[in-house]
Amino acid sequence: MVTEEIKQNIIRELGIENLSKEKADEVMEKLEGNIQRTLILEILDLLNLQDQQELNAIIESGDNAKVQDFLESKIAGLKSLIKAVAQSAVKEFKAMAK
Amino acid sequence: MLKEPKENLNNENNEMEPLKVIQDLPDITEFQAEKSPEEKIDTALKTQDAQLNFREKNRDKKTLSGLKKWIGVATVMGASLLAVGCNAEKPSSGFTDNVHQNVEQRVKNAKAQIEWNKKMRNYKPGSGAKHTAQEMNEGQIVQPIQENNGFNDQNNNIQRPSNNIEQGPSGRVSNPEDL
Numbered sequence: 001m002v003t004e005e006i007k008q009n010i011i012r013e014l015g016i017e018n019l020s021k022e023k024a025d026e027v028m029e030k031l032e033g034n035i036q037r038t039l040i041l042e043i044l045d046l047l048n049l050q051d052q053q054e055l056n057a058i059i060e061s062g063d064n065a066k067v068q069d070f071l072e073s074k075i076a077g078l079k080s081l082i083k084a085v086a087q088s089a090v091k092e093f094k095a096m097a098k
Numbered sequence: 099m100l101k102e103p104k105e106n107l108n109n110e111n112n113e114m115e116p117l118k119v120i121q122d123l124p125d126i127t128e129f130q131a132e133k134s135p136e137e138k139i140d141t142a143l144k145t146q147d148a149q150l151n152f153r154e155k156n157r158d159k160k161t162l163s164g165l166k167k168w169i170g171v172a173t174v175m176g177a178s179l180l181a182v183g184c185n186a187e188k189p190s191s192g193f194t195d196n197v198h199q200n201v202e203q204r205v206k207n208a209k210a211q212i213e214w215n216k217k218m219r220n221y222k223p224g225s226g227a228k229h230t231a232q233e234m235n236e237g238q239i240v241q242p243i244q245e246n247n248g249f250n251d252q253n254n255n256i257q258r259p260s261n262n263i264e265q266g267p268s269g270r271v272s273n274p275e276d277l
Contacts, residue, residue, distance in 0.1 A: 006187065030143045031180055034150060037150045040165045044157060044165075055161065056158065067168040082182065086182040087182070090183035093146060
């Protein structure tokens with residue numbers, strides 16, 4: 001859950017304090033979406049074809065807990081990957097928006 | 099009869115020295131429209147979006163949407179990805195080791211204090227506030243502290259503070275090897 005304080009921290013970190021509330025919300029939503037898409041692509045890059053097919057089968061079952069178990073078994077340090085991808089996407093955004 | 103244009107014998111007014119002309123030209127950067135911060139942000143987001151579209155082209159759409167759903171409910175992240183990326187998952191304690199932010203925060207605090215002082219200078223307590231203040235002034239402390247015996251509590255199970263004040267550790271290091 002993103003509390004108001006966390007939201008303010010994000011706004012400060014992104015340097016978008018001067019934007020209107022609506023615009024800042026829009027930027028955060030889009031950036032969150034971009035980070036998610038980047039993470040998905042990075043995860044898929046780490047899986048070989050066979051693993052990807054297996055993952056597809058698990059996804060079709062609709063069991064998100066199984067998806068997570070599968071990814072954790074195939075990708076060592078999934079948490080670190082998530083953090084690295086998120087930080088890198090934010091850094092890239094900040095560099096481009098400078 | 100056609101008149102020939104008069105030749106200006108003093109060319110000083112119409113022609114300038116080439117160097118002077120160049121010097122008087124406005125800086126070329128003045129003509130380059132500077133993007134507003136909002137435009138820069140939009141461009142950054144669009145660029146990221148375009149790059150991701152390109153990378154997603156050769157991927158199975160079902161896998162992409164399936165993983166997107168998983169991300170929505172994944173417990174492994176604990177917070178929004180944006181918060182993770184900004185190191186903002188945990189509420190800040192207010193402490194910052196960034197000198198500029200530190201100064202900014204202190205100025206902000208000082209301004210807030212001045213504002214508060216100004217407001218309090220003109221503050222006149224209402225009847226409710228006066229009444230409460232009077233009650234507080236006249237009210238008794240429920241658990242008074244006895245001078246020699248600590249708390250005035252008759253329950254023997256409760257450990258009372260000692261009357262003797264003992265010296266705590268000073269924090270001074272006598273032996274340099276302890277450092």
